[in-house]
Amino acid sequence: MQATVPTWPYVIQTISVVVAAVSFLVGINAWRRTEIGKKKIELAVHTLAAFREIEQAFSEIRSPMSYSNEGLSRQAVEGESEQDAELRRRAFVAIERINNRSAKFMAAQSLRYQLEAYFGVEVIERPFQRMLELRGKIIGAANRLEHSWRQQGHQFRTEEQFTQHLERMHSAEAVFWEDSADPDPIKPQVAEMMADITMLCREVIEPSHNIAIWFSRRWFEFRRFWLCK
Template identity: 30%
Template sequence: MLENIGLIVASLTAIYGVNEWRRELKGRREYELAEEVLTLVYDCRERLRAIRSPFSHTGEGSTRKADANETPEQTELLNRAYVVFERYEQHREVFAHLFALRYRFMAVFGQESAEPLENFRKSLNDVFVSANMLPTYWLRQGRVQMEKEEFERQLKEMHEHESVFWGTLSEKDHFNDKVEGLVSEIESVCAKIIRPQPFWQKCCNFVTRRNNG
């Protein structure tokens, strides 16, 4: 009987040890993933600001392959819009690494938690969409006769794309505010793993919720 009891105790101890090891391994993996994603998000936020910077240097955008039928004016405007693609190439690997992690992030923390990451990727794509659209507006502006209503629509749409295409220093940058909001959402998810609440604070929050409920 003593041998059987000893065997049962040893088995339970082994099972507890394995389960504890699994929980510890799972927690460590979650921590490492949250830390890596949050670090990359901070990094990509700064890189996105650099991509959208309104300041450029001579020759920037000239790596674009020009069409043989382009006029010098068309080439200048198309090159100006190509700047964001040229800059992105310098940061492509970092963005690709972040966006590749979003599926793993989704699997570990849930689809809802990964939505800000997906929206961050879409925001970057919005910059590219505006870069593709703006040359058309620039080439029409002041060169094509338009009725008042059409002209106002052209001007409004052009300014909307420009507000996404590059950041502003003198005016409120709504696109950047949107990105900052997404970063805060990702930070909120990751902070729960990286900087968990102390036990006493969890108890206080529980009591508060019970009292409010």
């Protein structure tokens, strides 16, 4: 007579193995999510700190206060007069300040590719693009002022030409010097850059499911979409 093989012990053993395997996988996934979450928070903190330094850097670069030893790293133009050299030096001050803070811009830019890996290009592109655009605007204003300031003592053929010259010069000075115009053309763009990056980083550092924050985020994206059209 054939012996009956007990079934339930094997069934229970099999179930135990399956449960253990599932628990292991769930634990691994939970650990993985936790580690990724930690890395995201750390990256968000570093990014926010880097952009705070960029915000401060723009204010320092555009400061109307300057010293006689600033702008001396400019390469002299052969045959230039002392007056032209001085005007060129003054215009070069902002560019020299940018060069002296290049490490801050590079540090912020280096975080861009890490952020892209976690959040995607579309989400993080705007504040980084704005940072580079603002830096370019200040450099462009400095280059225009080098020419405009040297034209100040020249005669213009018509009153219209002189008026256009003043408009170009004052427009460049508004970008070059902080608060030299009302409203300041650069400050709102810096504020918008900081609002973009702060919203992204804060949602990672301090996640919230508050409905008001959710609607605020959707409204911000809706407004940005229509302003860009």
